[in-house]
Amino acid sequence: MNFAQKLRILRKQFNFSQERLAEKLSVSRQAITKWATDGGLPDIENLMAVAALFSISMDELLSDEKLARAAAEYAYESVTEYDISRPSRFDIHVPGALEVVVTVADNEKLRILLASNVLRTLPQDYKVKLDEHRDRLDVDIHRVGKDGEGKAALFVHISLPARYCENVELTAVTDALRLSGVASAFEFDGKAKSVYLENVKGTVALNCSADMDIHADEMPAVLEVNQISATSVLNIPRDAVFFTKIKGKSNSIRFSEDGKPSELPDGAAAEHRVELAGMNAELLIKRSAMK
Numbered sequence: 001m002n003f004a005q006k007l008r009i010l011r012k013q014f015n016f017s018q019e020r021l022a023e024k025l026s027v028s029r030q031a032i033t034k035w036a037t038d039g040g041l042p043d044i045e046n047l048m049a050v051a052a053l054f055s056i057s058m059d060e061l062l063s064d065e066k067l068a069r070a071a072a073e074y075a076y077e078s079v080t081e082y083d084i085s086r087p088s089r090f091d092i093h094v095p096g097a098l099e100v101v102v103t104v105a106d107n108e109k110l111r112i113l114l115a116s117n118v119l120r121t122l123p124q125d126y127k128v129k130l131d132e133h134r135d136r137l138d139v140d141i142h143r144v145g146k147d148g149e150g151k152a153a154l155f156v157h158i159s160l161p162a163r164y165c166e167n168v169e170l171t172a173v174t175d176a177l178r179l180s181g182v183a184s185a186f187e188f189d190g191k192a193k194s195v196y197l198e199n200v201k202g203t204v205a206l207n208c209s210a211d212m213d214i215h216a217d218e219m220p221a222v223l224e225v226n227q228i229s230a231t232s233v234l235n236i237p238r239d240a241v242f243f244t245k246i247k248g249k250s251n252s253i254r255f256s257e258d259g260k261p262s263e264l265p266d267g268a269a270a271e272h273r274v275e276l277a278g279m280n281a282e283l284l285i286k287r288s289a290m291k
Contacts, residue, residue, distance in 0.1 A: 004059060012038070025049050044155075045176050046097060048196045052215040055237050057198060060230070068132050074115035074155065082110040084164045094140040094172035095126075097154040100192075102170065104162045104181040112141070113157040116273040126154070130288040135166075179204070182220075197223075208232075209278075218238075219272040227281040234274065234285045241270045244285075247277040257287045 011021055018032045025032075034040055042050065051061045061176060076258055085108070114126050124144070131138040141156065160168065167185035170177075177192040179200050187205040188195075195206060197216040206212065206225040212232040216223070219240045225232060236242075244253050244264060253276055255264045264285075276283045 002038065003041060003061065004036055007050070008036050010056075014054070024053055032139050043153055044101075047177075048178060048194075048215070049175070051198075052196065052217070052235060055217065075117045076115065076119055076122040078114040078123040078126060079159070080110075080112040080114075080130075082130055082137075084108055084110055084161050087164050088132075089136045089166050089167050090139060090160060090168045091136060092141075092158065092168065092170045092172075094141050094170065094174070095143050095154070097156045097172065097174045099155050099168070099176040099178065100170070100172050100174045101155075101157045101178045102168065102180070102182070102186075103157070103159050104165050104183065105159050106162055107159065108163065109159075109160050110137070110139070110161065111159040112139070113155075113159075115155040115157065116142070118153045176225075221271070222273045222275065224275045224277065225281070226285055227276075227278040229280045230278075231282040231284070234283060236285060236287050238287055239242045240272070240287060241265070242272040242274050243270045245273060245275040247275065249279045250283070251276050251278060251281045252280070252283075254284045255287070257285065259286075 011018070016024070018029055018036070022029045022032045027046060031042070035042055041047065047061070051057065112128055114122060116122050119125060123137050126141060126143055129140040129142070131140070157236070162181065162183065165184055168182070169187045170189070172188070172190045172192070174190070174192050176194045176196070177188065178196040178198065179186060180198040182200045182204070183202045185203045187192055187207070189207045191208055191210045192212060195212055195214045197204065197214070197220060199218065200220045202220060203222040203224070204220050205226065206214070207226045209228040209230055211230050214232060214234045216234065216236050219236060222232070246253060253264065274285065
């Protein structure tokens with residue numbers, strides 16, 4: 001069953017017309033028709049939005065087509081690989097990018113894919129510098145002698161070895177941040193409009209003083225949101241069980257279920273924690289009606 005067939009079935013299961021689905025995804029009706037008639041795959045951001053809307057994983061959504069097929073359509077690529085032989089902390093710096101994807105996988109290499117559909121001189125414009133310490137590997141992705149237009153054109157895919165990944169610190173400015181398979185500690189500093197957590201079981205800290213739209217297909221052990229004068233939304237599955245904690249000054253957490261404002265659930269016995277810190281920040285937790 002390909003993507004088009006799955007999309008049609010999901011749309012019928014949730015009683016979405018093409019117009020309603022287009023509205024939910026903020027795309028055109030023509031785009032929905034194209035996807036549903038096998039006229040092409042959505043781009044990566046829309047694929048993630050579809051998966052989040054129907055509360056299914058990317059693998060379930062794409063099956064044999066996989067996300068890699070979409071990623072393989074980039075016109076220009078630059079790949080850096082580095083053997084890892086011992087447990088390490090990864091400190092990663094990324095320049096402005098349209099999307100940053102961090103995946104923890106079963107391999108023994110650090111792999112960085114820089115990709116674009118418009119930057120013809122990508123390998124010359126972007127360099128990857130690695131600096132290995134005793135128990136830490138610094139990864140610096142930087143643009144050589146240019147500023148500006150790179151953000152709208154650059155995609156960064158980083159694959160880390162699960163066996164040796166103790167924790168990750170990422171500094172970046174991006175429209176979309178996607179984390180997959182993270183089982184240890186992950187800390188993000190910078191700005192991201194959208195954050196997607198897929199199969200993330202560890203501790204995630206998001207330090208971002210800008211509004212975020214966060215999607216989690218399951219609850220991480222701990223999700224820390226640290227913001228100043230910002231309002232963010234956390235979208236979680238229907239069966240998510242959690243408790244909340246507020247730190248800092250003038251912060252608040254609200255909750256909605258099935259699209260309606262509700263009291264925060266009693267999560268006294270829950271193992272998963274959502275924490276809001278900072279100042280003058282608000283977090284809306286939305287539990288979806290979809291299974």
